[in-house]
Amino acid sequence: xxxxxxxxxxxxxxxxxxxxxxxxxxxxxxxxxxxxxxxxxxxxxxxxxxxxxxxxxxxxxxxxxxxxxxxxxxxxxxxxxxxxxxxxxxxxxxxxxxxxx
Amino acid sequence: xxxxxxxxxxxxxxxxxxxxxxxxxxxxxxxxxxxxxxxxxxxxxxxxxxxxxxxxxxxxxxxxxxxxxxxxxxxxxxxxxxxxxxxxxxxxxxxxxxxxxxxxxxxxxxxxxxxxxxxxxxxxxxxxxxxxxxxxxxxxxxxxxxxxxxxxxxxxxxxxxxxxxxxxxxxxxxxxxxxxxxxxxxxxxxxxxxxxxxxxxxxxxxxxxxxxxxxxxxxxxxxxxxxxxxxxxxxxxxxxxxxxxxxxxxxxxxxxxxxxxxxxxxxxxxxxxxxxxxxxxxxxxxxxxxxxxxxxxxxxxxxxxxxxxxxxxxxxxxxxxxxxxxxxxxxxxxxxxxxxxxxxxxxxxxxxxxxxxxxxxxxxxxxxxxxxxxxxxxxxxxxxxxxxxxxxxxxxxxxxxxxxxxxxxxxxxxxxxxxxxxxxxxxxxxxxxxxxxxxxxxxxxxxxxxxxxxxxxxxxxxxxxxxxxxxxxxxxxxxxxxxxxxxxxxxxxxxxxxxxxxxxxxxxxxxxxxxxxxxxxxxxxxxxxxxxxxxxxxxx
Amino acid sequence: xxxxxxxxxxxxxxxxxxxxxxxxxxxxxxxxxxxxxxxxxxxxxxxxxxxxxxxxxxxxxxxxxxxxxxxxxxxxxxxxxxxxxxxxxxxxxxxxxxxxxxxxxxxxxxxxxxxxxxxxxxxxxxxxxxxxxxxxxxxxxxxxxxxxxxxxxxxxxxxxxxxxxxxxxxxxxxxxxxxxxxxxxxxxxxxxxxxxxxxxxxxxxxxxx
Numbered sequence: 095x096x097x098x099x100x101x102x103x104x105x106x107x108x109x110x111x112x113x114x115x116x117x118x119x120x121x122x123x124x125x126x127x128x129x130x131x132x133x134x135x136x137x138x139x140x141x142x143x144x145x146x147x148x149x150x151x152x153x154x155x156x157x158x159x160x161x162x163x164x165x166x167x168x169x170x171x172x173x174x175x176x177x178x179x180x181x182x183x184x185x186x187x188x189x190x191x192x193x194x195x
Numbered sequence: 196x197x198x199x200x201x202x203x204x205x206x207x208x209x210x211x212x213x214x215x216x217x218x219x220x221x222x223x224x225x226x227x228x229x230x231x232x233x234x235x236x237x238x239x240x241x242x243x244x245x246x247x248x249x250x251x252x253x254x255x256x257x258x259x260x261x262x263x264x265x266x267x268x269x270x271x272x273x274x275x276x277x278x279x280x281x282x283x284x285x286x287x288x289x290x291x292x293x294x295x296x297x298x299x300x301x302x303x304x305x306x307x308x309x310x311x312x313x314x315x316x317x318x319x320x321x322x323x324x325x326x327x328x329x330x331x332x333x334x335x336x337x338x339x340x341x342x343x344x345x346x347x348x349x350x351x352x353x354x355x356x357x358x359x360x361x362x363x364x365x366x367x368x369x370x371x372x373x374x375x376x377x378x379x380x381x382x383x384x385x386x387x388x389x390x391x392x393x394x395x396x397x398x399x400x401x402x403x404x405x406x407x408x409x410x411x412x413x414x415x416x417x418x419x420x421x422x423x424x425x426x427x428x429x430x431x432x433x434x435x436x437x438x439x440x441x442x443x444x445x446x447x448x449x450x451x452x453x454x455x456x457x458x459x460x461x462x463x464x465x466x467x468x469x470x471x472x473x474x475x476x477x478x479x480x481x482x483x484x485x486x487x488x489x490x491x492x493x494x495x496x497x498x499x500x501x502x503x504x505x506x507x508x509x510x511x512x513x514x515x516x517x518x519x520x521x522x523x524x525x526x527x528x529x530x531x532x533x534x535x536x537x538x539x540x541x542x543x544x545x546x547x548x549x550x551x552x553x554x555x556x557x558x559x560x561x562x563x564x565x566x567x568x569x570x571x572x573x574x575x576x577x578x579x580x581x582x583x584x585x586x587x588x589x590x591x592x593x594x595x596x597x598x599x600x601x602x603x604x605x606x607x608x609x610x611x612x613x614x615x616x617x618x619x620x621x622x623x624x625x626x627x628x629x630x631x632x633x634x635x636x637x638x639x640x641x642x643x644x645x646x647x648x649x650x651x652x653x654x655x656x657x658x659x660x661x662x663x664x665x666x667x668x669x670x671x672x673x674x675x676x677x678x679x680x681x682x683x684x685x686x687x688x689x690x691x692x693x694x695x696x697x698x699x700x701x702x703x704x705x706x707x708x709x710x711x712x713x714x715x716x717x718x719x720x721x722x723x724x725x726x727x728x729x730x731x732x733x734x735x
Numbered sequence: 736x737x738x739x740x741x742x743x744x745x746x747x748x749x750x751x752x753x754x755x756x757x758x759x760x761x762x763x764x765x766x767x768x769x770x771x772x773x774x775x776x777x778x779x780x781x782x783x784x785x786x787x788x789x790x791x792x793x794x795x796x797x798x799x800x801x802x803x804x805x806x807x808x809x810x811x812x813x814x815x816x817x818x819x820x821x822x823x824x825x826x827x828x829x830x831x832x833x834x835x836x837x838x839x840x841x842x843x844x845x846x847x848x849x850x851x852x853x854x855x856x857x858x859x860x861x862x863x864x865x866x867x868x869x870x871x872x873x874x875x876x877x878x879x880x881x882x883x884x885x886x887x888x889x890x891x892x893x894x895x896x897x898x899x900x901x902x903x904x905x906x907x908x909x910x911x912x913x914x915x916x917x918x919x920x921x922x923x924x925x926x927x928x929x930x931x932x933x934x935x936x937x938x939x940x941x942x943x944x
Contacts, residue, residue: 103810103811104803104807106804106807109803109807112800113796113800117796120789120796120930123930123935124785124789124935127935127938127939128938129939130940131939135939143927143928143931146927147927147928150920150923150924150927151924154799154800154916155916156913163745164744164745167745167749167752171406171752171755172755174406174493174755174756175759175762177493178410179759179763181494181497181509181512182439182443182446182763182767183766183767183770184506184508184512185442185497185505185509186506186767187770188506188507188508188509189505191507305742306742306746367750367753371746371749371750371753372746374749375742375745375746379738379745380738380742405752406752406753406756407756408753409754409755409756409759409760412760413757413758413759413760413761414760416876416880417760417761420850420872420876425850426850426868426872426875427849427865427869428768428869428876433865433869434772434865434866434868435869436767436768439764442763443760443763443764446760
């Protein structure tokens with residue numbers, strides 16, 4: 095099982111581009127935060143955050159060139175975090191649904 | 196394969212360096228396993244002493260031996276020592292460490308220095324917990340429920356919490372080490388589906404350790420922060436939710452019980468295959484069942500909270516998932532049974548322990564289903580029924596499996612055979628003592644006796660006395676191996692490479708193995724458990 | 736050597752998994768309480784000055800760039816540039832911590848520290864005091880743990896600098912720098928989420944328009 099991320103040399107221009115994208119994303123997040131879009135505020139800000147994280151993971155952390163195992167590990171851990179969040183919120187969001195007695 | 200022509204191997208991991216330093220600073224996974232063996236045995240003893248106090252107190256209905264506050268501390272420390280310092284580490288750190296590199300044909304684990312670090316982290320964690328014992332003990336139950344643990348308890352919560360937090364890192368490092376090792380260090384020809392099921396079991400266990408332990412770590416940090424800094428995250432008086440603590444705590448602590456049982460199940464697969472001289476029936480089903488238990492085990496934690504205030508709907512979801520998690524375990528029990536069917540079963544002591552495991556684990560697992568059912572759980576929760584259930588799986592399951600493994604691989608680890616008749620007697624005494632201790636607890640729990648109380652109504656006394664008597668028998672059964680196993684070191688017959696005639700790479704090297712495990716890297720060309728056509732009997 | 740590198744990278748990724756779940760537990764607490772006290776959280780978040788947080792976000796993103804460059808030059812065997820970018824990364828990390836310390840001091844002055852026996856007031860809406868306490872508890876736990884990881888990151892940077900300087904790191908063996916980079920980027924990613932979750936909840940509701 096070879097991890098060829100160490101063989102592939104990412105061109106410097108890619109790094110600068112990603113850096114720019116991250117800064118733009120930050121500015122965007124700040125700007126959107128000041129506009130009232132109701133529930134969409136959270137959705138948009140989280141989407142931007144996830145996009146920024148994805149860019150860091152794919153390019154700064156070289157995952158774009160990494161093995162399937164690395165991808166599985168990352169996606170698996172995100173999935174597990176979602177299990178924790180979803181099943182916990184499953185309790186809190188349904189507490190008003192049914193009552194004892 | 197008669198052993199009177201066996202010569203003692205000259206250079207083994209045991210005589211490769213005889214100074215204390217060569218042991219305490221070793222990077223050899225086999226020596227680290229023995230360091231762990233000494234440590235976990237010591238902490239088991241401490242946990243057992245607390246158990247003795249519990250059973251002594253419960254001989255009489257009145258709370259006459261210990262005050263209620265002291266009793267709270269006694270059952271808490273029993274739980275903490277047994278869960279965190281014995282049951283969770285024991286099989287992976289002792290047998291897993293020793294055997295995994297051997298079983299996959301490697302020289303050592305992927306990160307030998309991390310392995311040694313994980314041992315010392317374990318010891319540091321245990322020191323903090325011991326400090327909490329001597330500075331007055333912990334009285335919150337091993338479950339640390341808030342807000343008692345964060346606000347009201349006056350006991351040594353922070354040292355104990357710190358000890359468990361540190362100890363958690365040991366488990367994470369071990370799991371990390373095993374996972375990377377199994378992925379990257381298998382010998383040529385050792386494909387995933389030729390791996391012994393013991394290795395699959397430890398892989399699944401490692402997944403749980405990596406994914407679950409960090410959550411209990413942050414939970415402990417939050418509890419400590421609340422207690423030390425005064426943050427109010429779990430305190431209802433300032434708007435916090437104690438149930439949130441329970442969610443975070445049980446997210447780890449339920450999968451933790453699978454950390455305890457999966458390695459033991461791995462041992463059982465090995466013993467049954469070897470003792471039946473047969474390929475494990477449905478090998479891939481058993482392998483996938485290990486992963487299945489690990490995965491589904493993360494989805495059921497709310498069954499500890501049915502009466503704590505979680506929503507009825509969430510409880511329903513957790514209940515259904517809990518029924519589902521029983522399925523892969525049942526698959527394993529069926530497959531082990533099918534392995535024995537038409538096998539040439541030889542009944543040496545490891546098989547005694549394995550058979551004991553199958554019976555006791557079956558009872559423990561089935562009674563778990565009682566508790567998974569919401570309606571029944573309302574009646575049974577926090578009674579002795581629960582106590583009996585988890586002791587059946589953890590003691591009847593994990594410890595029986597562990598003892599079976601110790602006996603099965605003792606010849607490999609030490610190069611000596613032990614007195615098998617004494618071992619069989621010990622297994623029977625353990626089985627009888629165990630059932631005498633814990634079967635009455637099902638009854639007395641169903642009749643309503645609550646857990647964690649030092650006094651109880653008179654009508655429960657007979658069953659409690661039976662239970663305490665059983666504990667005495669169980670103690671005898673547990674102490675016997677100490678004598679004949681240690682005696683074997685001096686007077687035991689030399690074991691030879693493969694005293695059981697088993698299939699597996701660990702049996703293809705000397706007993707004890709050399710430090711580098713194999714003289715030449717093995718190349719695997721056979722399937723797992725590729726036993727020749729069964730022959731009658733077994734040459735001892 | 737190659738198998739060792741692969742194993743080390745796998746080991747670091749596995750460790751990062753534990754970090755994701757570690758912070759994830761705290762995020763669960765955050766999610767639960769934000770769901771319970773949405774208005775109090777929005778108001779409490781609004782009370783946190785955004786500028787230091789935004790600057791810190793930019794600082795960390797910049798440090799991720801310099802870290803990626805450090806790894807790049809380790810890969811290409813340029814010892815001097817590797818050391819330069821490790822130092823730059825460290826300086827940026829230290830700047831982050833400095834700004835954080837300033838923010839914490841401000842919280843102390845404003846009586847927003849919900850513990851240590853310190854006075855806690857929430858004058859913006861006294862009815863929200865308890866919920867604000869919980870918000871700030873989460874704020875300090877999340878940013879405090881993040882800062883702790885940052886400090887450890889600075890230690891790792893120092894270690895890498897020494898190894899590059901004394902020749903342990905070569906073009907054939909630069910895996911430790913790459914692994915250090917993985918850790919550093921992870922700490923950056925945590926902040927990428929903490930910034931909107933802690934600083935930006937209430938801006939659309941309470942911004943001075």
